[in-house]
Amino acid sequence: MERMAVIEVQDLRKRYGPHTAVEGVTLTVARGEVFGLLGPNGAGKTTTVEILEGYRRRDGGTVRVLGEDPGHAGRRWRSRIGIVPQGAQDGGELTVREYVRHVAGFYPRPRDPETVIERCGLAEKAGAKLRTLSGGQRRRVDVALGIIGDPELLFLDEPTTGFDPEVRRAFWSLIRDLAADGTTIVLTSHYLDEVEALATRLAVLAGGRIVAEGTPQTIGGRTAESIVSWRDGDGPQRVVTDAPLPLLATLTGRATAVTDLRVQPRSLEDVYLELIGENR
Structure with missing residues (x-):
């Protein structure tokens, strides 16, 4: 059975004066999915997400989030979502523990504050005032505030900016656990x-x-294509192909020397850069 849609967007449109920020976006996100939204600056990501969060009005199209139109949803609907925006939250004179507990009080069924603090890599800073934290530590507080309400739907906007590798991997584990629980x-x-x-x-x-x-x-057809690279008398060479074997046979049969011959699948970065380059 297909999982229930948590987000349904059809022909979403938004303009700022003469500038079109979003035009004709249609997407569906099912319950329990981790849905990635990629794009360069100015692509319409922030506008799209803010419309889904109910913070920005759309000019056209239909949007349903958790069964409601976010443009008209009330407080009960907002208690079901969590948001980790790009900017840091205020509250500099409070400690981390005080701030997380304070925000937890706004939700009907919050997660345990101490558990959230620990999972976000803040246990050693729980008693520290927010104004004394580094930028990366403040970012972890933002994440803690986003998940403290035990949301059904969580929006994460560049969540691990400033995280060190160990905390970043621990955060990945937390996201996987939340998704496994149905978030x-x-x-x-x-x-x-x-x-x-x-x-x-x-x-x-x-x-x-x-x-x-x-x-x-x-x-972007990532699994169907491979990158064949090598070096010959003309220098480094690179070909993207969905049929690498004939090319390899040709290269290995050459009379001239071919070195550093490699066959690799296209990376997500390769595909992403090609897609945005074709659509600038």
């Missing part, structure tokens, strides 16, 4: 390795439109 997650990130590690599906936005959608393994 739906929309993730925007410039770390393609993060999206590849976490997302079950993703979409690439460019020029306000979705230019590709699929799994991290298949998007």
Whole structure:
């Protein structure tokens, strides 16, 4: 049985004066998915996410999030979503523990504050005032506030900026646990390795439109094509092909020397850069 859709968007449109930020975006996100939204700056990611969160009005199209139109949803609906925005939260004179507990009080069924603090790598800073934290530590507080309400739907906008590798991997584990428990997650990130590690599906936005959608393994025909690279008398060579074997036979049969011959699948970064380059 197909999982229930948590987000349904049809022909979403938004303009700012003469500038079209989003034009004709259509997507569906199922319960329990980690859905990655990729795109360069100005592609329409932030506008799309803010419309889904209910913070920005759309000019056209239909949007349903957790069964409601976010443009008209009330407080009860907002208690069911969590948001980790790009900017840090205020509250500099409070300690980490005080702030997380304070925000937990706004939700009907919050997660345990001490558990959240620990999972976000803040246990050693729980008694420290927010104004004394580094930028990366403040970012962890943002994440803690986003998940403290035990949301059904969680929006993560560049969540691990400033995280060191160990805390970043621990955060990945937390996201996987949340998804396994049924939390739906929309993730925007410039770390393609993060999206590849976490997302079950993703979409690439460019020029306000979705230019590709699929799994991290298949998007943009990724599984069908390989990169063949080598070095010969003309220097380094590189060919993207869906039929590497005939090319390899040709190269190995050459009379001239061919060195550093390699066959590799296209990376997510390769596919992403090609997609946004074609749609600028």
